[in-house]
Amino acid sequence: MRQKYGNILLYFAAAVLMGVGIHFTQEYRFYNIAVNDLFIYDWADIWANLCRTGGFATLTASFLTQFFHIPFAGTAIVTALYLLAARIFACIGKKLAANRGIACGSGFIPVIFLFLCLDNDYYRFQGHTGYIIVLAAVYAYISLPSDRPKLRYAAGILSIPLIYHLSGSVTAVYAICIFICEVIRNGLKGLPALIYPAVLALTAFINVEYSMVDSWEHALTPFMYYSWPSTYNFPFTAWVLAPVVMLLVWKTSGFKMSERVNVWIASAGFVAAFAISGYLYSQVHSRSYYRLIQEQHWASECDWDRIIETADRRQPNYLISYLNLALAQKGQLVEKLGYYNPQPVSKVMFPTQNLKTGLTLQSTVYLAWGYVSAARQAAFDADMVTPGMHNPQQLKVLVLTNLALDAPEVAEKYLGILDKTLFHRAWSGNMRRLMADPTAAEKDETLARLRRSLPQTGGYVRYEGLKGDMRDIAAADPSNTILAQFYTAYQMLETLEGR
């Protein structure tokens, strides 16, 4: 009884510690992930996804991440997933050896690397769900009766292509783990399980051959879960560690330990994992990027005070920044421009390596300026480079800008996508009502402001440079105070640079 409570206490403590750690390090990344992958409630779309390799993992991932915009939801979901992964490791370990503590403790180690994957903006959450599916499948395989080898082999051989189709390339972990499991249990008699890596290779070959997967690199490595060519050390480490943990647990099966020691080992494993992840996190974490996605979220919530209050005066402040937008919203941009380490106007924007985040910043600032066509183009590009194809924030910018620029048919296309989401369909419904009623549309504050800002004479964005475009917009709508402040700030920075 005491041991049972000890385990519950361990998982509870792990959940709390992990939850707190994840929340404080990843909170804004979750908001960012939520706008990277839109779950579309459409059977045809769901079916099309299920027909694709790894489609089930993709769907599960986007279903979960749609909730990430709710405060604490991302933390809760990810913590639950990590605990689930650790728990499955413990269950697998229990089947292989009696030393539950080692199984449980070491099971947290691969989880560290899953956690660190979150820091890579190109990594898709699909890899996480695929990993959990595969671990569950390993557990299911290990649970098959040990005295019925034919059943196990049949199940193993058939399950590899099936799981590959559901989860994608992480099935490599599954194939290797169930092979190891057979060898652990049966020694040399388990060698026929070499058939599993062979079935995996054949499955991968078929997928590559029929263009269901782009290349061998995608077919067998974490590369499949990336939206763009990038480094993938952390998921790869998590993959490698999964069979290593199994071997480690099996190797300790001869050690006799009391339940109490087991719990202590499990706790030590968790604390070690937590400490290692903290250390590694500090090595890979980009504070400037994290700050950017923090501001991105606050700007989407119009929480201008928070952006200003938390701004670091020493950080370079480029003309196009959320901070300047916040200051302009508060009517303080001109007054406080010099206070926040202003940068030369020739550079204009923070040189972020992340295209999507940079484009999102542009579309947000341009929309606030009433720089409609530039906002539309930035939103289009940001949506295009979004890993899951649709970014709800940018789709809304696209709807507004296309309506302002008198392209309702294009706006309709984006509304059609938002209609099929859980959290954005209400907004879409409101826009439709607006589109159906021209009088209401004329009265709508945002649309009216955007329409007022359109320069009276056609021209080119970036043709005369940003300054020329700002001047045109300011001339078109003298009541546009946001733009007026930025225009003045531009001139001040120009003068500063001239000196």
Added chain:
Amino acid sequence: MKRYLSYILFIFILAACSPEINGNIGRQPEIFPDYREVTIPSNIAPMNFEVMSQEGTGWLAVVSGESDSLCIRSGDGLISFGKRQWKRLMRENAGGKISVKIYEEREDGWCAYLPFDLYVVEGEVDPYLAYRLIPPGYSLWREMSIRQRNIESFEERTVYANTQGKGNCVNCHSFCDRDPDRMLFHLRSEMAGTYIFRDGHNERLDTKTDSTMSALVYPYWHPSGKYVAFSVNRTNQLLHTTDPDRIEVFDEASDVTVYDIDNHQIVTSDLLSSESSFETFPTFSPDETSLYFCSSKAVAPMPERYRDARYSLCRIDFDPEDCTFGSSVDTLYNADVKGGSVSFPRISPDGRYLVFTLGGYGNFSIWHKDADLYMIDLQDGTVMPMQHLNSDDVESYHSWSSDSRWLVFSSRRDDGLYTKPYIAFIDADGNAHKPFLLPQKDPKKYYQMQMFSYNIPEFVSGRIDVDGREIVKLAKTEEIKTRYKRK
């Protein structure tokens, strides 16, 4: 009670295929895609469509051919044909027509729309269509791919997706006489080069020379397969602030060249590479002896004078024996006199007609809403707009089928941004019939969710065997340097 009666009525309808009509709607139904009165080839995939009605709760389509008819019931407006029944319908009515009558179930009972016809041409169109799927922003992308669609079914296959490589831009796919074994395209950035596939002999070329302003750009194969005409362009792109034409793409300079595949040599002439004019969009004639191209007086400075670039349609003799050019240029359509600006000249394989895109100015017609298709009868030189094909929005790139009876062209008529491929029948007298949108299983949903434009649709006579892996493998080989020669 009323409900039960309607169920009984429905069963009766299914059995009899002719519902009891409560009233007539004195017009044809609104459908997407608009397949009313279109002319189709007998080997086309099922022409599924959706009835666009707010009032109906159920629909019944009675499709009648010469000897047979079939009923299709729909609860959501999608009229979807079975593969076999469609094939039979096409087979039995090739050379004739099929008539479609739509019944709509409303609160007060069933109503009938006026029927519409689909005219089935006896001949078949080339079974494949190749195109590039690209986000219509033209500045950034995450995914783009060259695909091949079997137009006899709904099967679509990826020839090359940039995710198979380094995420780079892939463009300008082109086939020699619609032959799937002779094709080319360009890859930009990391795996850069012009990739030529010719009957199993594959090459990756470095086509930038010290004497040309850029690597080779817009291609057109010589019918012999020995040469490819290309333009070289110094192109720029800008974004409009308020103009409905969102983006402006313009050349600051351009020339026309011919690439000799066997000798790896780029050849040009003063008449094709003049500093005083912009030459682009070359096209060989099917008889192999003429090279058509578009030419505008050089305009500077750009972009201030972008609207002054007006391209005429020109022709020069070409001798395929020794890859030499004639000594004079003929002008078939003089933009300075007749107005507008020409792009994409394409000659029917029988040599009779030339179709081109005419916009107000410039050459990148996909961003010009006024761009329309025009046809020249090469026998008498008559130029006429293709009224049945043109819309209020963009019509741009186009290509001919092997038998010169079908034209596939890109159009933005549906939403003004996402380009879709339309196919039109051109009869022996050069009359264009009402075009139809490339069929899909569930066209409304498919095109609604499609976030890519169909770029450069080209008929292909068979399945393209080259695939992404072969291309990536070729990318790892050393590129072949091309030489330049001015004749």
